[in-house]
Amino acid sequence: MISGAEIMVKCLEIEGVKTVFGYPGAAICPFYDFLCRSKIEHVLVREEQNAAHEASGYARAAGVPGVCVATSGPGATNLITGIATAYMDSVPLIAITGQVNQWLLGRDVFQEADITGACESFTKHSYLVKNAADLPRIFKEAFHIASTGRPGPVLIDVPTDVQKQMVASFSYPQKAQIPGYKPRTQGHAIQIRKAAEAISKAKRPLLCCGGGVVLAGARTEMIEFAEKTGIPIVSTMMGLGVVPMDSPVYLGMIGMHGHENANRAMHDADLILLCGARVGDRAVSDPQQVSDTTKIVHIDIDPAEIGKNMDVDIPIVGDIRLVLRALAAETDYTAPAEWIEHVKAEKAAFVPKGSPRDDYVEPRSFMRVLSRMMAKNAIFCADVGQNQIWAAKNFNVKEGRFLTSGGLGTMGYALPAAIGAKLAKPHRQVVCVCGDGSFQMSMCELATLKQTGADVKIILMVNERLGMVWELQTKLYDGRHTATTLTGSPDFVKLAEAYGIPATEVSSNAQAELAAKRMLESDGPFLLVCRVDPDEPTL
Numbered sequence: 001m002i003s004g005a006e007i008m009v010k011c012l013e014i015e016g017v018k019t020v021f022g023y024p025g026a027a028i029c030p031f032y033d034f035l036c037r038s039k040i041e042h043v044l045v046r047e048e049q050n051a052a053h054e055a056s057g058y059a060r061a062a063g064v065p066g067v068c069v070a071t072s073g074p075g076a077t078n079l080i081t082g083i084a085t086a087y088m089d090s091v092p093l094i095a096i097t098g099q100v101n102q103w104l105l106g107r108d109v110f111q112e113a114d115i116t117g118a119c120e121s122f123t124k125h126s127y128l129v130k131n132a133a134d135l136p137r138i139f140k141e142a143f144h145i146a147s148t149g150r151p152g153p154v155l156i157d158v159p160t161d162v163q164k165q166m167v168a169s170f171s172y173p174q175k176a177q178i179p180g181y182k183p184r185t186q187g188h189a190i191q192i193r194k195a196a197e198a199i200s201k202a203k204r205p206l207l208c209c210g211g212g213v214v215l216a217g218a219r220t221e222m223i224e225f226a227e228k229t230g231i232p233i234v235s236t237m238m239g240l241g242v243v244p245m246d247s248p249v250y251l252g253m254i255g256m257h258g259h260e261n262a263n264r265a266m267h268d269a270d271l272i273l274l275c276g277a278r279v280g281d282r283a284v285s286d287p288q289q290v291s292d293t294t295k296i297v298h299i300d301i302d303p304a305e306i307g308k309n310m311d312v313d314i315p316i317v318g319d320i321r322l323v324l325r326a327l328a329a330e331t332d333y334t335a336p337a338e339w340i341e342h343v344k345a346e347k348a349a350f351v352p353k354g355s356p357r358d359d360y361v362e363p364r365s366f367m368r369v370l371s372r373m374m375a376k377n378a379i380f381c382a383d384v385g386q387n388q389i390w391a392a393k394n395f396n397v398k399e400g401r402f403l404t405s406g407g408l409g410t411m412g413y414a415l416p417a418a419i420g421a422k423l424a425k426p427h428r429q430v431v432c433v434c435g436d437g438s439f440q441m442s443m444c445e446l447a448t449l450k451q452t453g454a455d456v457k458i459i460l461m462v463n464e465r466l467g468m469v470w471e472l473q474t475k476l477y478d479g480r481h482t483a484t485t486l487t488g489s490p491d492f493v494k495l496a497e498a499y500g501i502p503a504t505e506v507s508s509n510a511q512a513e514l515a516a517k518r519m520l521e522s523d524g525p526f527l528l529v530c531r532v533d534p535d536e537p538t539l
Contacts, residue, residue, distance in 0.1 A: 002170045004132030005030035005163040008096070009038050011139035014172050017067050019043060019058060019423055020096075021051040025071020027111060028098030030163035032069075043423065043452060046444035048075050050416035052082020053442070056091045057420030060403055061379055061428075063217070065092040065146045066420065072098045073111030076157070080118060081410060086153045087122040088407025089238065090215055092146040093153035095123075101161040102130065116157050126155035132165040136172045144176035149183030150302035151215055183301060187318030187326055195273070195297045195314050196330035202271035202295070204339045205231045208254065210283075211238030211406065212276015212300055218321035222275065223249070225324045230335035231273075232343050234262040236283045238406040239276070241397035251347050255283040257389045257538065261346040266290060268342075274298040274312075276320050278305045280407070299323050352394065353539070356509035361530040363387070363461055366512050367394035367433075370459070373516060374429055379403065379421045381432035383414035383439070386467040389538045391433050400428070412441030415458060419445060422454040429520070433459045436486055437466045446499040449525050456525050459516075460492055463532040471538055496527040503527035 002010075008031050012020070019041045024032045035042055045051040048070040055066030070079050076097040086093040099105070100112045116126040125145050127138050135158075142154040199205060213222050219242050226233050226249040233243050234251045243250040252259030254266055266272065266284070272294060277283065284290065290310065298312040299320050306315045316323055354364030367390055374380070382391040382404040395402070403421060405413040418432035439460050449456055466484040473481050496503035503526065504519075506512045512530055519526045 001166045001168060003030065003034075003163065004135055004158065004165045004167070006034045007132060007135045007167070007170055008139070008158065008163070009034040009040070010170060011136060011172060012040060012067065013038060015139070015143050016064070020067040020069055021045055021054040021058070021420065022069030023048050023051060023071070023075060025075045025098060025111070027072035027100060027160050028069060028075075028096075028163075030160065031096070031098065031158070043448065045416070046447050048078035049082045049412070050442055050445050050448070052079050052086065052093065052095065053413050053416035054420035054448075055093055056082065056086045056089075057381065057403060057417030058424040059091050059093060059420075060417070061401065061421035062424035065094050065143055067094045067096065069096045070098070071111070072100055072115075073113045076115040077113050077118065081408075083119055083153045083155065084122040085405050085408045085410045085413060087124075089211060089405065090151050091153070092151035094142055094146055095153055095155045097155065097157045098163070099128070099157045099159040102159045103161075105159070116155060119155050122153070123155045124152035127157065129156065129158045129162050132162050133167045136170065140173045141176045141178055144178070145181065150305070184317050185301070185319040185322055187299070187316045187323035189326075191314060191316045192323065192326050192330055195316060195327060198271055198295050198297060198314060199229070199331055199333050203336055204269045205229075205271040205273070205335055206265055206269035207231050207233045207273050207275060208235070208266070208277055208279070209233060209239040209242045209275045210236040210277025210279070213239055213242050213320055214401075216276060216301065216320040218275075218324060221321050221324040221328075225328050228328055229331065229333050230340055232265065232335075232340065234265055236277045236279065236406070237392050237404065240392060240402040241400065244398045245396040248344075251343055252350070253392060257282070257393065259350060259393065261343070261350045264346060265343050269294055271295045271297070274310070275324070276300055279309050281309070284310065354394070357533070358508040358510065360507060360533040360536070361461075361512045362509055363390040363530070363532055363536060364394045366509055366530065367391050368396070369509070369513055370516055371396040373520060374431065376400065378429040378431060379418070379425065381414040381418040381421065381430070383432070383434040384409045384411045385435040385438055386463075386536075386538045387433045387435040387438070387461045390461070411438040414438065415442045415449075415456075416445050418456045418458075419449055419452065419454050422456050423452065430455070431457045431459065433461065435467060436460060436462045436464060436489055436492075440489065443495070446496060446501060450499045450501060453524065455523065457519050458525070458527045460527060460529045461532050462492065462529055463534045463536065464489065465534050467534075467536075468538060492527065492529045501525045501527055503529065505529040505531065507531040
């Protein structure tokens with residue numbers, strides 16, 4: 001005989017799970033009682049939302065589903081923002097929640113919440129398990145759904161009595177059999193031929209890569225296709241890192257906070273290949289920004305993403321890596337020299353903003369210096385707010401990763417995601433940047449950082465404001481600044497030191513560069529507090 005809780009742990013072991021992030025409670029105690037007997041490492045977070053973010057960072061760095069665990073009621077509902085963040089950014093995640101006993105469901109008993117109903121609109125699928133014998137099939141399906149097609153979160157809610165239920169034997173399925181779920185990976189041959197024909201007629205073609213290129217592992221194919229055809233590349237924020245900022249084929253990031261030359265290239269292009277990019281309002285705020293006569297080819301693994309935000313002429317559903325290979329085989333096109341010279345001249349004319357200061361740390365120039373100091377394959381996590389835009393526009397991702405909450409825009413994401421990424425890739429340099437607003441949403445994770453000993457470096461941009469909202473109020477609300485001044489913040493250096501984490505504070509670019517060098521050369525976690533001019537603009 002074997003219990004449901006033991007089955008849950010065995011399923012994770014068979015799926016190759018090495019680490020789970022969670023916070024226990026009464027309704028998930030049977031599971032934890034068997035988890036402690038397993039070789040699976042459990043990371044005790046300090047708040048459940050951060051369990052989902054840490055699992056997200058782990059998944060994005062490792063390329064496998066991340067796993068987070070919480071108890072019923074408030075534990076489960078605290079996971080919701082992390083699950084929604086993973087859904088928006090297509091991160092494979094398995095969220096396991098405990099639930100009250102089945103006979104108590106619907107009675108508003110202590111710590112009961114309808115978590116499967118609450119998460120319905122931002123999970124790929126969710127399960128409320130009613131029989132322990134179903135657990136092996138459900139776990140097999142959950143991992144398959146989370147990691148295939150467009151990746152995303154899957155929720156498994158397990159009542160306490162199901163965790164305690166005894167079944168006769170355990171057998172794990174070899175394959176998931178899910179009627180109606182067959183993600184298409186090979187692009188349709190006729191559509192690929194149509195795209196190749198459209199490319200052959202283009203005079204000003206442009207590649208636009210989004211986070212889907214990263215998820216598909218199509219970095220090599222994207223660069224090879226651009227080099228073969230000579231077609232220049234722009235990216236969305238989620239596509240940062242596919243092509244190094246200093247690559248001759250890369251023009252920059254598009255969008256309201258993007259590079260001006262990249263946005264002009266989008267406007268001037270007569271053919272755009274959208275690759276794994278849904279081009280939401282932050283990337284293209286107005287579809288009219290792209291000419292009516294511009295032909296749009298949209299490649300995405302998820303048919304629901306194609307045409308969501310922009311009219312499409314040639315849709316191609318499939319794995320971007322496979323589609324780009326097929327498209328490269330169909331074309332011997334070379335982009336016109338006039339177009340290449342035009343976009344290169346526009347890029348060359350772009351002058352990065354921000355110069356070093358000796359009274360404050362100027363964040364844009366510091367981000368450029370920092371990226372030169374960091375390892376080529378470093379993982380850089382940016383939070384949400386001004387720090388995100390300063391980093392996205394100025395940090396040069398070479399062969400590493402740029403992790404941020406690009407879809408939901410979740411403040412407090414960077415520190416827990418960085419912890420997860422470091423635990424997934426312990427031999428890679430991991431640095432995160434936060435604002436003093438976003439950091440205070442997850443600074444309880446300093447305890448998790450100390451407990452795990454993860455070598456995560458934190459750069460904290462302190463301007464004592466919710467800077468991006470402050471800018472919005474300045475421009476659109478006649479300067480009526482409401483609830484955007486961060487009074488009452490702690491001494492961040494003393495706070496880190498209270499957790500046993502070394503920290504230092506700087507207030508000029510010269511100090512920041514020296515301190516960053518010491519920080520990167522040090523062992524273990526470190527907090528670098530950078531004083532930023534409160535009036536420093538985002539752009």
